[in-house]
Amino acid sequence: MPIDLHVHSTASDGHSTPSEVVAEAAAAGLDTIALTDHDTTAGWAEAGAAAERLGVRLIPGVEISCQLGGISVHLLGYLLDPRDAALRRMWEATRASRERRARLIVEKLSADVPVTWEDVLEQTRHVTTIGRPHIADALVARGVVTSRDHAFATILRPGSPYYARYLAPDGIEAVRAVVGAGGVAVMAHPLARRRGRVVGDSAIADLVAVGMSGLEVDHRDQDDAERAHLRALAADLGLLTTGSSDYHGTGKQNRIGENTTTPQALEAIFERAGAAAADRNPLSGTS
Ligand code: AMP
Ligand code: ZN
Numbered sequence: 428m429p430i431d432l433h434v435h436s437t438a439s440d441g442h443s444t445p446s447e448v449v450a451e452a453a454a455a456g457l458d459t460i461a462l463t464d465h466d467t468t469a470g471w472a473e474a475g476a477a478a479e480r481l482g483v484r485l486i487p488g489v490e491i492s493c494q495l496g497g498i499s500v501h502l503l504g505y506l507l508d509p510r511d512a513a514l515r516r517m518w519e520a521t522r523a524s525r526e527r528r529a530r531l532i533v534e535k536l537s538a539d540v541p542v543t544w545e546d547v548l549e550q551t552r553h554v555t556t557i558g559r560p561h562i563a564d565a566l567v568a569r570g571v572v573t574s575r576d577h578a579f580a581t582i583l584r585p586g587s588p589y590y591a592r593y594l595a596p597d598g599i600e601a602v603r604a605v606v607g608a609g610g611v612a613v614m615a616h617p618l619a620r621r622r623g624r625v626v627g628d629s630a631i632a633d634l635v636a637v638g639m640s641g642l643e644v645d646h647r648d649q650d651d652a653e654r655a656h657l658r659a660l661a662a663d664l665g666l667l668t669t670g671s672s673d674y675h676g677t678g679k680q681n682r683i684g685e686n687t688t689t690p691q692a693l694e695a696i697f698e699r700a701g702a703a704a705a706d707r708n709p710l711s712g713t714s
């Protein structure tokens with residue numbers, strides 16, 4: 428019965444491979460997970476095969492990096508067509524910018540600590556979307572910090588002299604692209620303030636106006652008051668609500684299945700995705 432609609436693998440910045448994530452979900456007693464790597468569907472095929480073997484239901488998904496007025500927004504997209512040209516262009520641009528940004532961070536770091544671009548490449552052999560967590564892993568390997576958490580709390584935090592941003596598409600464009608590809612858009616951790624600035628209710632309403640369907644409410648980075656606010660907003664705007672772990676393997680404290688989504692909310696996601704999604708095979712996920 429338990430459903431977890433937000434987990435990461437080594438296709439982006441998780442520490443478990445797509446097959447391992449599915450095995451970990453099965454071991455935790457989950458029957459449905461969505462694989463939602465950052466800006467890529469590269470893990471779908473492997474996860475889909477493992478899911479079939481282990482009797483786990485896999486919802487193909489993605490977590491899209493975007494922004495509204497310079498504030499970072501993460502948009503979960505479910506059941507979309509991975510071959511859609513607009514989505515692929517969007518993700519390729521984001522991934523290219525993420526790589527340029529990672530090189531810049533490492534260049535700045537290398538003036539002061541023993542870390543090179545080759546060290547980061549060591550951490551990204553099977554990775555499609557590079558992020559700060561891979562730089563953190565390289566710093567751990569070099570003994571500069573003790574963990575990803577340590578790196579994120581110190582040298583990799585926004586405001587650190589080594590920090591750099593990447594370019595992400597506008598949130599409106601991202602919602603339109605997900606919907607255009609037959610998918611369902613749900614805003615990830617909308618009020619996770621400890622990650623940085625968050626957008627207001629009116630910006631969320633703007634995303635709903637172009638087709639966003641839901642809000643991720645139960646997430647460890649949102650406290651009870653924030654969840655209550657999001658639940659009320661969802662009721663006002665006619666949105667579905669989800670709960671999920673944002674699991675990253677051993678890269679983060681989050682335990683798989685620590686928050687879950689109701690079967691009714693998942694049913695609403697299927698209904699909004701429509702008939703085309705049912706015919707799509709997650710095993711065909713590309714980059
Ligand atoms: P980036 O997308 O490159 O700016 O890096 C931020 C991403 O790192 C977010 O998706 C976080 O979920 C992820 N992340 C992984 N491990 C950690 C950690 N220990 N602390 C904070 N963020 C983390
Ligand atoms: Zn992540």
Ligand code: FE
Binds near residue numbers: 490501615616
């Ligand atoms: Fe996120």
Ligand code: FE
Binds near residue numbers: 433435490673
């Ligand atoms: Fe995430």
